[in-house]
Amino acid sequence: MGGRHAGDKDPSGRGGITAFGVGIVVLAAVLALVLVVRDDENSASADCTDGDPFVVAVAPEIEPIVAEAAARAGDEQCFSYDVVGEAPALTAQAVTIGDDSADLWVPDSSVWLSRVSTQLVDGAPEPRTIVRSVASSPVVVVWPKDSGEAPKTWLALLTHPSFTAGDPLASATAAAPLLAAYAEAARGVTPTAFSTVSAAQVTLAQRQAGNPPPVEPTALLTAVAAARGSTVVSEQAFNAAGPVSEGFDPVVPESGSLGLGYPLASITDRPAISRAASALGDALMTPEAVEAFADAGFRAPLGDPLDTGRTVGAIEPMAIKDPKVVADTIRRWSLIAMPGRTLAVVDVSKPMGGRVGGSTKMALTVQAALKGLGLMPNSWSLGSWAFASKAGSKKDWTELAAIRRLDSPDRAGTHRARIVGATSRLTKQVGGKTSLYDTTLAAYRAVQASYDPKAVNSVIILTGGRNVDPGSISEAKLLETLKRERDPARPVVVIAIGVTKDADAFTLQKIAQATGGQVYLAREPDEIVDVFINALQARY
Structure with missing residues (x-):
């Protein structure tokens, strides 16, 4: 730009000292610009060698190919990349909780991006797709x-x-x-x-x-x-x-x-992340990268059949366009395939002694709980609390049984037998105020603190009243705390079951939503058993 101006002729046709003076000024500007450019080049060069590299998490099977492309992009665009082969499931977990250990991500399928997008914690950046597919299979x-x-x-x-x-x-x-x-x-x-x-x-x-x-x-x-x-x-x-x-x-x-499909996505908001991502994306679409993918047995992004190897030829492509379908399908699998780990928290406050039909809310709740317990396989782990705020009690809840496998040995014979016995005796414990808020938070924290990653961890709350414990936290504080402490890496859902129309349906709905759980309401006495069983089978 400076050179272009230095070569311009004076359009006025004037010569002499005026033209010479302009030339000196332009020459000084050119020299200054050269110094600035050299300083910028030195600075850029320093950034290339001294700046933190952009970490690229990739599916292990394409790590060598991406590493070669990243090296080319780094040389051409003055970026530094650190390519790390990692199972997409591990990267997905980190992205979900906002862990910025990687800046760019090439998983083996856009399914991972869909799953992550529906599970992000507040404040975690949304993955941004840079290239929809760099290869396919x-x-x-x-x-x-x-x-x-x-x-x-x-x-x-x-x-x-x-x-x-x-x-x-x-x-x-x-x-x-x-x-x-x-x-x-x-x-x-x-x-x-x-x-x-x-x-x-x-x-x-x-x-x-x-x-x-x-x-x-x-x-x-x-x-x-x-x-x-x-x-x-x-x-x-x-x-x-x-x-x-x-x-x-x-x-x-x-x-x-x-x-x-092997998409390329950016997963942090680092400065220059867009340029670094675009440079890597371009490098992954060069003839060198395309040839490397083909040599490794991958198809081109559009899915053209392979020329060598055992191939299924041209296929009819299928697609899942709604991320919610992906998330629901995976969640359904996890709920079915993984054993349950549940803390059942039963309201024994005075309102539970109220008459409904020919029985009491407490008696019907016990009946429902015992029938539901019979549906639980031995591989499930279950604990039980009873809650009510009573005069002279230091806590608003009493542990009836710790969370253990139902078939584990116990003084009663098995842990299942212990739970059955404790549940059957709940009708004799009715009394006190409904301490719903404090108990819910304590139960949630107890399950989260002892979280089992190989199980579906949940709290089931059965209550037939409203929080009337004057010394408890407020509803707003409870909901705020549950949302703040919700951890996608250790998900614990609250399944709230309201017993008859006396239950605080709106608050139970808010509690369940704050943890990703569900609320079930048994408005009439004859609905209690069926509602409990439906909640137990859904487990979310």
């Missing part, structure tokens, strides 16, 4: 060569006794059959098809619950081969497995398949 059914014809639909696959899905909580590939089955149902099939898919999901989740399959594709194929079963992996993983996959054929149901 369809999810294929791995079917034993000697097992006859493979199922023609994803629903038929889910219900096949030899099928293992993998772990949908840890793998987008394993979630694909569930999502694909729902996508099939959405293609003009009657609504009953959705309940059929849900039932198939329940059966599959319960069958796998006792023996979770491996997440790593080669290990999964090895385990499935030993059991003479079937599963799903990506086409790329199938070919990369080598001899392990030789006893299988890769197939795709007639309705098509979902694919791994």
Whole structure:
């Protein structure tokens, strides 16, 4: 720019001292600009070598390719990148809670971005998609060569006794059959098809619950081969497995398949993150990167069939456009597949002694609790509190039984027997004020403090009154505290059950919502048992 001005001719045609003076001024400006440019270059060079690198979390199978592309982008655009191979499930957990240990993310599927977007804590930045897909690989059914014809639909696959899905909580590939089955149902099939898919999901989740399959594709194929079963992996993983996959054929149901898409997203708000992300995105779309992906067995972003390797050819693409469908499907799986870990908190305050029909609210609640307890499998862990504010009591609640597996040994024989006995005696403890707020917060904190990541952790509150404890925290303070202490890394939901129309339905609704839980109301006495069972089965 300075040179361009220095070469301009004086448009007025004037010469002499005036033109010479302008030339001196311009020359001084050029020299100053050169010094500034050199200073900027030195500063930029310093930033290239001394600044903190942009951390890129990537699915492990593409780490070498992304690392090479990042090195090119760094050299060309004066950025520094640190590429780290990490399971998408781990990165997703960090992104959800706002942990900025990585700046950019290349997971194996946009499913992870959808899941994270519905679970972010307040203040955590929303992932921003920079490139929708840098490579792709369809999810294929791995079917034993000697097992006859493979199922023609994803629903038929889910219900096949030899099928293992993998772990949908840890793998987008394993979630694909569930999502694909729902996508099939959405293609003009009657609504009953959705309940059929849900039932198939329940059966599959319960069958796998006792023996979770491996997440790593080669290990999964090895385990499935030993059991003479079937599963799903990506086409790329199938070919990369080598001899392990030789006893299988890769197939795709007639309705098509979902694919791994490898999007690039920014997940922090660091300065220059947009430019760093764009530079990396450009590097991942260069001919060098495209060739590297192809050599590793990945398809191009649009999914053109592979030229080499064992391939399923062109497929009918399927898509899940609503992130809520993804989140609900995964949540449903987690609730079914994972055992329950619950603290049942039962109101024994004076209003629970009120007559309803030919009985009392307390007696009907005990009846419902005992029937619900009979539905809980031995793998569940359960604890029990009774709550009411009574004169002379230091606490508003009493622990009847600690949270333990129902089949664990106990002086009563088993922990289940202890819970049954304690619950049966609740009708004799009625009295005092309804200390709902203090008890709810204490129960929530107790379950969160002893959180079990391998279970669905929850608090079930059964109450037939309103908070009338004058010494307790306020409703506003309770809700504020529950929202503040809610931790997506240790999710604890409150399931609130209101017993008859005397229960404070609006407050129970707010409490449940603050923790991601649900409220259930039994307005009439004959509804109490059914409402409790429905709440128990939903578990969220």
